[in-house]
Amino acid sequence: MAVLEYLANGLVFSSIIILASIGLSLVYSIARFANFAHGDTLTVGAYGAFVGFALIGDVGPTVLGLPGGFYIAVAVGAAVAAVVAVVTQRLVYDALEIGAIGLLITSIGVAFVYRALVILGFGTGSLRYAVPAQRPIPALVPIGIRITTQEVAIVVVALVLVVGLHLLLRYTLLGRMMRATADNADLAQVTGIRTAQITRWTWVIGAGLAGVGGVFLGLYNQVEPRMGFNILLVVFAAVILGGIGSVYGAMIGGFLIGMIDQLTPLLGDLGIPIGTEYSYAIAFVIMVLVLLVRPTGIAGGDPG
Amino acid sequence: MSARAARAFATASAAERRVIAVLGVVGLLLIIGLLAGGIGPAYLLYLLGLSGMYILLAVGLNVQWGYAGLINFSVAAFFGLGAYGTAMLTASNTPLGVSLSPLVGLLVGILLAAVVAVLIAVPTLRLRADYLAIASLGLAEVIRIVIQNQRGLTNGNAGLRGLPLFYGEWPLIGGLVDRLPTVLIHEVSLGPVTLLGLRLGRSVWVGTFNLLIATALIAVVYLVVRRLHRSPWGRLLRTIRADEDLARALGKRTYRRKMEAFVLGSVIMAIAGVYYAHLNLFVTPQNLAPINTFYVWVAVILGGAGSNRGAVFGGFMIIAIREGTRFLGDLLPATITVGVDLIDTTYATVAANFAATRLLAVGLLIILVIRLRPEGLLPPEAELIWPAAQEEADG
Numbered sequence: 001m002a003v004l005e006y007l008a009n010g011l012v013f014s015s016i017i018i019l020a021s022i023g024l025s026l027v028y029s030i031a032r033f034a035n036f037a038h039g040d041t042l043t044v045g046a047y048g049a050f051v052g053f054a055l056i057g058d059v060g061p062t063v064l065g066l067p068g069g070f071y072i073a074v075a076v077g078a079a080v081a082a083v084v085a086v087v088t089q090r091l092v093y094d095a096l097e098i099g100a101i102g103l104l105i106t107s108i109g110v111a112f113v114y115r116a117l118v119i120l121g122f123g124t125g126s127l128r129y130a131v132p133a134q135r136p137i138p139a140l141v142p143i144g145i146r147i148t149t150q151e152v153a154i155v156v157v158a159l160v161l162v163v164g165l166h167l168l169l170r171y172t173l174l175g176r177m178m179r180a181t182a183d184n185a186d187l188a189q190v191t192g193i194r195t196a197q198i199t200r201w202t203w204v205i206g207a208g209l210a211g212v213g214g215v216f217l218g219l220y221n222q223v224e225p226r227m228g229f230n231i232l233l234v235v236f237a238a239v240i241l242g243g244i245g246s247v248y249g250a251m252i253g254g255f256l257i258g259m260i261d262q263l264t265p266l267l268g269d270l271g272i273p274i275g276t277e278y279s280y281a282i283a284f285v286i287m288v289l290v291l292l293v294r295p296t297g298i299a300g301g302d303p304g
Numbered sequence: 305m306s307a308r309a310a311r312a313f314a315t316a317s318a319a320e321r322r323v324i325a326v327l328g329v330v331g332l333l334l335i336i337g338l339l340a341g342g343i344g345p346a347y348l349l350y351l352l353g354l355s356g357m358y359i360l361l362a363v364g365l366n367v368q369w370g371y372a373g374l375i376n377f378s379v380a381a382f383f384g385l386g387a388y389g390t391a392m393l394t395a396s397n398t399p400l401g402v403s404l405s406p407l408v409g410l411l412v413g414i415l416l417a418a419v420v421a422v423l424i425a426v427p428t429l430r431l432r433a434d435y436l437a438i439a440s441l442g443l444a445e446v447i448r449i450v451i452q453n454q455r456g457l458t459n460g461n462a463g464l465r466g467l468p469l470f471y472g473e474w475p476l477i478g479g480l481v482d483r484l485p486t487v488l489i490h491e492v493s494l495g496p497v498t499l500l501g502l503r504l505g506r507s508v509w510v511g512t513f514n515l516l517i518a519t520a521l522i523a524v525v526y527l528v529v530r531r532l533h534r535s536p537w538g539r540l541l542r543t544i545r546a547d548e549d550l551a552r553a554l555g556k557r558t559y560r561r562k563m564e565a566f567v568l569g570s571v572i573m574a575i576a577g578v579y580y581a582h583l584n585l586f587v588t589p590q591n592l593a594p595i596n597t598f599y600v601w602v603a604v605i606l607g608g609a610g611s612n613r614g615a616v617f618g619g620f621m622i623i624a625i626r627e628g629t630r631f632l633g634d635l636l637p638a639t640i641t642v643g644v645d646l647i648d649t650t651y652a653t654v655a656a657n658f659a660a661t662r663l664l665a666v667g668l669l670i671i672l673v674i675r676l677r678p679e680g681l682l683p684p685e686a687e688l689i690w691p692a693a694q695e696e697a698d699g
């Protein structure tokens with residue numbers, strides 16, 4: 001059954017898209033603009049982890065096919081992405097007194113700067129993390145699923161982070177303040193919430209998750225300067241499908257878009273002449289259709 | 305004429321003078337480069353022709369973003385439709401197996417872009433501005449992916465090559481480029497400096513005619529859009545950009561007007577694509593990459609949204625940035641030896657990937673212009689006023 005294989009791949013790819021989507025949606029919910037530099041934030045995270053892993057090396061026990069040092073490198077990648085995002089927010093976005101469209105265009109400039117610096121530092125070629133190569137888990141091969149333990153690790157870590165974010169948003173003071181600020185920044189400020197601080201935390205969490213998504217994207221495919229920008233529109237598709245500005249919507253949208261992307265071969269199997277080379281195109285068309293029919297997406301109530 | 309030019313310079317604003325100064329410096333550098341042999345005449349003409357393409361693209365985007373406030377991130381797609389529209393009919397390796405005149409190609413390219421523009425505009429123009437940005441970028445990618453994969457029409461990633469020159473079959477000048485003689489301009493030695501020593505052959509004549517075509521296209525397009533910009537149609541578009549609800553409250557059919565601006569701008573982009581295809585004589589799906597869209601955006605933002613002159617200036621500056629960074633990169637030594645390993649290797653990587661400084665320059669330019677001068681270097685001022693009205697006011 002090829003379908004099981006596609007679904008398994010979909011689960012892995014979805015995990016990456018979900019991590020990226022949450023960040024994009026979080027930032028939108030608070031900064032109120034479509035951040036075109038978000039894709040390149042993934043790239044920054046991936047390269048940050050690359051450097052981190054090269055410095056840390058193979059330390060610690062191997063968990064799910066990945067050395068302990070790699071998990072630390074994932075954290076390093078997230079931290080690098082978060083720091084870069086916060087610095088950008090302070091230096092660039094905060095200094096602008098301009099509407100959402102101006103911020104959107106500025107974020108394209110920011111994306112170019114990130115990518116140019118990555119290329120200047122690492123070249124245009126692709127890199128791979130120095131983790132042991134993997135074979136598909138033997139127990140699953142007979143039922144037609146070829147998935148490595150490292151890919152399982154991607155899903156598990158993404159799941160942990162998503163659950164963690166859910167707990168943070170629902171049950172901590174910071175989470176409540178973040179939700180309040182996203183809902184109505186003025187009202188939040190009147191009640192004594194330091195919205196500037198909350199905004200910064202939102203950038204940290206959003207970019208950090210994007211950084212993790214970038215590392216996993218690099219682990220799943222490879223690390224190269226355009227990896228983030230190439231996936232940005234897919235992430236936008238996920239966020240819009242879920243409802244832009246909604247974290248839970250981003251999770252649903254990311255899951256669906258990731259699945260749809262990996263299920264594209266099914267069309268060919270069913271005799272519909274649309275090949276996998278059109279998988280991104282399908283996601284983009286879905287995005288435009290959602291914008292037309294239900295711009296608020298699945299979960300969104302606030303059209304902004 | 306020169307008196308008028310002098311008067312124009314005397315009445316120019318500070319911003320205009322700065323722009324004239326920048327253009328003067330770039331022009332002077334180019335002339336020095338040409339005389340000193342740093343840049344070949346054929347390549348210089350090719351670059352000027354290429355900046356003609358960016359100027360057309362910027363003028364087209366200016367109609368959409370500058371006049372009507374439409375965030376179109378599918379510039380490269382319409383450019384590509386124009387380029388492929390003509391290349392599929394005229395290239396020597398076209399899978400369609402035809403060999404038509406570039407003029408047919410121009411018409412088909414324009415038609416293709418107009419139809420696709422309507423198809424894209426119908427759903428997306430009702431969207432909020434930032435959704436339009438995302439949706440248009442997404443649809444542009446769909447077009448790029450289709451062109452990349454429909455090998456039966458477009459030859460896929462291999463691209464279409466062997467296009468004829470745009471004027472190749474025209475009477476008189478068609479065969480002229482092959483018949484014009486090769487002119488040698490002998491070297492002149494001024495003390496230690498050797499100047500000139502140019503060989504003006506076929507490629508120079510081809511470049512000259514291409515540049516003439518570009519100039520003619522820009523002139524026609526520019527006059528048309530300037531006339532439209534000053535017309536009631538242009539005024540209405542400016543109102544829509546400022547406050548669409550107001551325009552609608554005044555009983556204006558804003559959706560129709562936005563649609564017209566979108567299609568007009570897209571057609572101008574397609575003309576730029578057709579021109580490029582017959583300039584470069586080779587097109588690939590890479591020409592539709594989103595980065596090309598953003599180059600044109602930089603041109604319009606730099607020049608000033610809504611400003612036709614600004615768009616022309618911005619289009620020219622893109623080539624100046626592109627070639628300037630390339631020139632600097634060629635000047636840099638590939639390696640240096642400081643003794644510190646980290647610095648040496650970092651330098652080597654930076655020097656080897658110096659092309660990325662172009663991306664860096666473009667990115668920083670976007671940020672800095674929006675931060676320091678969001679209205680652009682040449683915002684529309686007097687150009688919205690009819691010259692006759694200006695003279696009346698001057699007495």
